[in-house]
Amino acid sequence: MKIGQFLRALVALGVGIFITFSQDHSAALGLIAIVIFSLATAAVTTVEAFAIKGSAKIETIPAIVLGIVIGSLGLMVTENQTQAFVLLVAAWGILAGSFELYQARSVGLKTQNGRDYLISAVFSLVLGALFIINPLDIVSMVGFFGAFAVMSGVHLGIAAFTPGK
Template sequence: MQILFGLRAAFAFGLGVFITFSQAHTFAVGTAVVAGFGLAVGLSSLAYILFTKNHKQLAPLMLIATLIGLLSAGTFLYSEIQPLVFLPLVGLFGLSFAAFEGYLAKREGFRVGIGRDFAISAGFSLVLGLLFLVAPLDEVSAVGFLGAYLAISGVFWGIAAATPQPK
């Protein structure tokens, strides 16, 4: 599972750095990043599940990530809806990831390292989801907060992937 965490860390950190150094913090950039992250995490999780025939509990995260990625990618067909869809879509992404990661944390147990990792990541996702659904964000702030979430999440999952897991 550490390979999957490493891939998620690489995708998240790479896209977070991309947003950080992008001069255009527009809804188009944010939507492209959400589409890329969702599809990358979803498809890498699917490949991991198929090749290892293990960790079927990750299927809900895979499905949510892929669905969010496809919905985000679909907005490029009608670019005029990106400003309307971006904030609720990222909010839905954050809250749904928080719910499933919270479930996985409870299932694994908070005394186990992987359970604590899922709990902390669920906290990050919950903050992102609530921020995007409650706070009035403009275009630059929204894309910037998404980049910050991805960078922080990427560093966190990178550390989790590099930490030896007990058998």
């Protein structure tokens, strides 16, 4: 079992279930969800980075910084919560997706880890593009973020338990 992917799967599924079973899909709830998701993902990545040896450890720093920055910005929002939620999720999706795409390419697209990074990158980039290209109402946007979290959680959970070669 790959513990880092398993922990990220738990975070994503937790956020997805939190959104799914909340009656209020408001901007405030979406901000809470993105803050929890980004900070928890940064924490998991930090813990995982201590187990990595070599140059791969340095490659996790942008993901950690991105999670901390998005989470911190989400905590500072007091007004225009809808716009802030859209911008934070779009920024996170595009930046995290780009970073995961880089990781997929550096690990190798033919490897199991490379394909896992590629699938995660596609999920993140599609979410970011959706929020940038197609302005929706806040209920739909929070719902799409919840759906993304569940899909990512399921993917990461499967990847965590897939035996390596």
